Amino acid sequence: MVEKRVGDTNTDRGPVPLTMLLPGERAKIVALGAGSGRQRHFRTMGLKEGKIVVIIATQPARGPLVIDVEGTLIAIGRGMARQILIQKI
Amino acid sequence: MKKITLMGCPNVGKSVVFSRLTGVNVISSNYPGTTVDFIKGTTFIGGEKFELIDVPGTYSLEPTSKAEAVAQTMLHEGDIVITVVDATHLERNLYLTLEILETKKPAVIALNMWDETRHLGIDIDVTKLERVLGVPIVPTCAICGTGIKELSSAVGDAQQSKTLKQMSEEERWLKVGEIIRDVQVVHHRHHTIWERFADTTVRPTTGIPLAILVILLMFLFIIEVGNVIIDYLMDPLFYTYYGPWIVGAVNSFVPSGLLHDLLVGTSTIESLDFEQSLGLLTTGFYIPFGIVLPFVITFYFMLSILEDIGYLPRLAVLVDTGLHKLGLHGSAIVPTILGCGCNVPGALATRILETEKQRFIAMTLMAISIPCMAQSAMIFAILGRYGMKWILIVYSTLLVLYILLGLLLKRIVKGESPELLLEVPPYRKPDPRTLLKKTWSKAYGFLAEAVPFVIVGIFIVNLLSVSGMIDILARIFSPILTTVLGLPEGAIAALLLGILRKDIAIGMLLPLGMTPQQLTISCIILTTYFPCIATFVVLFRELGSLALLKAAGLMAVVSLSVGIIMRVILIGI
Numbered sequence: 001m002v003e004k005r006v007g008d009t010n011t012d013r014g015p016v017p018l019t020m021l022l023p024g025e026r027a028k029i030v031a032l033g034a035g036s037g038r039q040r041h042f043r044t045m046g047l048k049e050g051k052i053v054v055i056i057a058t059q060p061a062r063g064p065l066v067i068d069v070e071g072t073l074i075a076i077g078r079g080m081a082r083q084i085l086i087q088k089i
Numbered sequence: 090m091k092k093i094t095l096m097g098c099p100n101v102g103k104s105v106v107f108s109r110l111t112g113v114n115v116i117s118s119n120y121p122g123t124t125v126d127f128i129k130g131t132t133f134i135g136g137e138k139f140e141l142i143d144v145p146g147t148y149s150l151e152p153t154s155k156a157e158a159v160a161q162t163m164l165h166e167g168d169i170v171i172t173v174v175d176a177t178h179l180e181r182n183l184y185l186t187l188e189i190l191e192t193k194k195p196a197v198i199a200l201n202m203w204d205e206t207r208h209l210g211i212d213i214d215v216t217k218l219e220r221v222l223g224v225p226i227v228p229t230c231a232i233c234g235t236g237i238k239e240l241s242s243a244v245g246d247a248q249q250s251k252t253l254k255q256m257s258e259e260e261r262w263l264k265v266g267e268i269i270r271d272v273q274v275v276h277h278r279h280h281t282i283w284e285r286f287a288d289t290t291v292r293p294t295t296g297i298p299l300a301i302l303v304i305l306l307m308f309l310f311i312i313e314v315g316n317v318i319i320d321y322l323m324d325p326l327f328y329t330y331y332g333p334w335i336v337g338a339v340n341s342f343v344p345s346g347l348l349h350d351l352l353v354g355t356s357t358i359e360s361l362d363f364e365q366s367l368g369l370l371t372t373g374f375y376i377p378f379g380i381v382l383p384f385v386i387t388f389y390f391m392l393s394i395l396e397d398i399g400y401l402p403r404l405a406v407l408v409d410t411g412l413h414k415l416g417l418h419g420s421a422i423v424p425t426i427l428g429c430g431c432n433v434p435g436a437l438a439t440r441i442l443e444t445e446k447q448r449f450i451a452m453t454l455m456a457i458s459i460p461c462m463a464q465s466a467m468i469f470a471i472l473g474r475y476g477m478k479w480i481l482i483v484y485s486t487l488l489v490l491y492i493l494l495g496l497l498l499k500r501i502v503k504g505e506s507p508e509l510l511l512e513v514p515p516y517r518k519p520d521p522r523t524l525l526k527k528t529w530s531k532a533y534g535f536l537a538e539a540v541p542f543v544i545v546g547i548f549i550v551n552l553l554s555v556s557g558m559i560d561i562l563a564r565i566f567s568p569i570l571t572t573v574l575g576l577p578e579g580a581i582a583a584l585l586l587g588i589l590r591k592d593i594a595i596g597m598l599l600p601l602g603m604t605p606q607q608l609t610i611s612c613i614i615l616t617t618y619f620p621c622i623a624t625f626v627v628l629f630r631e632l633g634s635l636a637l638l639k640a641a642g643l644m645a646v647v648s649l650s651v652g653i654i655m656r657v658i659l660i661g662i
């Protein structure tokens with residue numbers, strides 16, 4: 001699979017991984033692609049289907065993203081962020 | 090005695106509630122994962138004595154780290170549960186709350202951080218929530234104390250939830266959504282300017298320079314303020330008041346002989362020597378109180394500010410990429426910084442890391458290249474006399490070692506190094522009283538630990554030198570020490586004591602009349618060759634004997650190699 005980096009533009013309206021979002025852009029979480037344990041962990045931290053996320057910062061060299069999920073800041077590694085599917089709004 | 094456990098998600102204020110209810114101050118900080126082990130205390134409720142247990146935070150009853158596993162086991166220990174819920178994140182907290190209530194333990198809910206809900210535009214219908222969950226709910230503000238009395242009396246009404254049945258995970262999430270729609274209204278609000286500014290501290294372009302500045306300033310502040318306290322407070326106290334008095338007192342009871350030397354060493358009223366006289370009442374008190382305490386206080390004061398503001402999780406984000414190269418992730422910065430104070434809580438704090446690989450690497454790196462503040466204090470005091478340059482040589486060597494060993498361990502240690510997934514709490518204004526209390530309790534903890542060990546250490550030194558053992562040992566180890574490392578053979582005493590405690594061990598270097606180069610090499614070796622006994626015991630408990638054996642082997646090899654390299658660089662062949 002070709003990995004796309006944060007910052008790659010995307011015009012597609014379908015669900016895309018969270019890593020496709022640019023800093024400042026808003027999106028809605030539509031699905032979680034991880035295993036069930038990881039999914040639960042995501043949800044208990046507020047990363048749940050239907051939630052609105054905004055990218056606050058991205059760290060260089062494939063570092064983690066800092067996202068705002070309805071008022072909570074969460075730092076998340078890129079591999080995990082790729083498991084969160086979003087739709088831009 | 091009935092047991093009450095304090096359960097809840099990380100960073101919701103459980104430890105503050107615990108301190109309020111028991112009157113015992115346990116450490117609380119503004120980052121998830123402050124409490125990594127259970128802590129017991131007692132509280133009186135309605136005239137009855139209860140045992141209250143503070144527990145590490147967990148997001149669900151399926152643990153993802155060792156700290157969370159502790160929480161899971163502790164839930165079953167208690168007869169009653171106080172579930173602490175962060176009212177500003179009700180939805181997230183409800184999942185765990187439901188899981189706990191489904192166990193049918195008698196429960197009460199503290200709806201904490203109630204003070205913060207208003208300016209966040211959050212409205213929660215508490216009566217309705219109480220009806221849905223079927224247990225008493227008390228809105229609280231643990232830091233200001235409101236609602237704590239009510240919480241305490243509500244414990245008497247704690248009951249099993251009759252409204253909730255056992256649910257599957259999916260049903261539980263549906264239930265959470267249903268409850269939230271029913272009881273909570275969130276008014277829309279715009280981000281404040283302050284919040285926008287706060288975001289810049291996690292953006293690399295602004296955040297990284299700031300982080301470097303913060304760490305540099307902290308380092309300089311600790312050294313400078315520590316020295317000011319020593320020069321203007323501790324030294325006058327010791328040299329003008331305590332010294333003449335104690336030496337005079339001892340002289341009048343035991344004017345000379347073995348006991349006299351043991352108590353005050355070579356100090357006389359005319360020439361007080363707190364550093365080198367090696368008496369129990371002179372050096373034995375001066376090292377912990379006169380040198381180390383001032384630095385320990387300034388360190389913990391600065392650390393508490395960073396902790397309570399909520400800067401550490403942001404630092405974790407910024408260093409994450411770098412720490413991944415060492416087989417760790419950003420969260421490992423917390424145990425590392427705690428280790429700079431004392432390796433014991435530092436090693437325990439590695440419980441917030443998810444895998445054994447991360448924990449082994451974090452603990453090994455800490456044991457080898459993170460000097461505790463007691464040791465740093467002695468390095469600042471002793472090497473500082475020859476200039477900042479020597480202090481910097483020691484610390485940069487240790488930093489390079491940390492990185493090189495991390496690169497190596499990442500490759501050779503089996504297991505996984507998962508990615509970072511960390512909640513970054515909002516910045517909070519530290520409360521000055523809490524700050525001072527926390528600084529004091531950590532400084533007190535240091536003294537309670539250090540003074541007995543230093544006294545025992547000095548006693549051992551006296552024993553070794555009176556019995557002549559030290560000369561024998563010196564001769565045995567002389568080939569390594571003098572020929573290989575370029576140190577005087579008397580340094581063996583320091584190395585022996587370093588197993589017990591590092592501060593006194595460095596103090597033992599003073600009477601040897603070393604050059605700054607030799608002192609620098611000795612300080613590096615003393616840091617790396619072995620952890621102090623207290624750390625060793627904790628490492629044994631946390632790692633197990635086999636992993637510890639590997640770590641210890643690494644320490645010996647690394648220490649000797651670094652010693653030789655530094656000898657070649659600083660002294661020549």
Ligand SMILES: Nc1nc2c(ncn2[C@@H]2O[C@H](COP(=O)(O)OP(=O)(O)OP(=O)(O)O)[C@@H](O)[C@H]2O)c(=O)[nH]1
Nearest residue numbers: 100101102103104105117118122123124146230231
């Ligand atoms: N505004 C406000 N802050 C609070 C309240 N209670 C606790 N805090 C702050 O929240 C932070 C976390 O408190 P802790 O008691 O350490 O939280 P904890 O639940 O024990 O956290 P872990 O041990 O990490 O699970 C600290 O900075 C507290 O000062 C409250 O009622 N209102």
Ligand SMILES: [Mg+2]
Nearest residue numbers: 103104123124
């Ligand atoms: Mg706690």
